[in-house]
Amino acid sequence: MITKRTNSDDTDFQKLVTELDKDLKIRDGEEHVFYSQFNKTDKIKHTIVAYDQDLAVGCGALKEYSNDTMEVKRMFVKLNNRNKGIASLILHELENWSKELDYKKCILETGKKQPEAIHLYEKNQYNLIPNYGPYKDVENSVCFEKEL
Numbered sequence: 001m002i003t004k005r006t007n008s009d010d011t012d013f014q015k016l017v018t019e020l021d022k023d024l025k026i027r028d029g030e031e032h033v034f035y036s037q038f039n040k041t042d043k044i045k046h047t048i049v050a051y052d053q054d055l056a057v058g059c060g061a062l063k064e065y066s067n068d069t070m071e072v073k074r075m076f077v078k079l080n081n082r083n084k085g086i087a088s089l090i091l092h093e094l095e096n097w098s099k100e101l102d103y104k105k106c107i108l109e110t111g112k113k114q115p116e117a118i119h120l121y122e123k124n125q126y127n128l129i130p131n132y133g134p135y136k137d138v139e140n141s142v143c144f145e146k147e148l
Contacts, residue, residue, distance in 0.1 A: 001050060001051070001052055001084075001085075001086065001089060002050070002051050003048050003049065003050050003051070003089060003090065003093045004048070004049045004050075004051065005046070005047075005048060005093075005097065006047050006048075006049060007044060007045050007046070007047055008043060008044035008045075008047055008061070010047060010049060012049045012051075012056035012059075013047045013049050013056075013059050013061075015056065016049065016056055016058065016059040016076050016078070017059065017074055017076070019076065019078065020059075020074060020076035023076075024111075044061045044062075044063060044073070044074075045062075046061060046062040046063075046070075046094075046097055046101075047059060047060070047061040047062075047074070048060045048061070048090050048093050048094055048097075050077075050086050050089060050090050052081060052086075057077060057078050057081040057086060058076060058077035058078065058081065058086045058087060058089075058090050059074060059075070059076050059090065060072060060073070060074060060075045060076070060087075060090040060091060060093075060094050061073045061074040061094075062094050062097065062098060062106075064103075065107060065133075068103055068104040068105065069103060069104065069105050069106070069107055069145075070094075070098040070101075070103045070105075070106050070107075071106070071107050071108060071109075072091070072094055072106050072107070072108040073108070075087060075090065075091070075108075075117065075120075077090075082116070087120050088120065088123070088124055091120070091121075091124055092124075094106070095146070095148055098148055099148045103148065104147065104148055105145055105146060105147045105148055106126075106145065106146050106148065107129070107132065107143065107144065107145045108121065108126070108143065108144050108145075109131070109132075109135045109141050109142070109143050110141075110142055110143075110144070111140050111141060111142065112139075112140045112141070112142055113140065118142060121144045122144075124146070125146055126144035126145065126146045127144060127145055127146065128142065128143070128144055129143050129144060129145045130143065131143045
């Protein structure tokens with residue numbers, strides 16, 4: 001398994017995000033339109049694509065939230081590649097990249113309808129925090145942070 005640092009122009013990243021959005025549209029139902037406005041991928045400078053052999057199997061991204069905080073976005077692993085540690089590998093790479101850029105913590109939002117994502121973040125020492133920013137009053141959102 002290898003990872004590649006790239007940006008949102010990367011075609012493998014774009015293909016994986018298309019799959020992610022299809023999955024989220026099903027999970028989120030009518031709320032998908034609300035969430036999708038915060039998940040635009042144009043002009044993201046920091047993305048990771050994970051490869052198994054030559055196949056892109058997972059991705060994640062970082063967006064600056066504040067001068068000391070990066071927000072983890074667009075985490076996804078293809079269904080038949082899950083439970084192999086790929087998501088944790090991507091997450092650790094995003095955290096390392098954040099540290100290299102002198103950010104002090106990572107935050108993120110996920111949905112209550114994504115229990116495997118919640119488990120991933122808890123397993124990787126992310127702590128539950130009050131919902132932030134656009135998710136502040138969203139009942140189905142769950143927010144986490146991790147000090148780097």
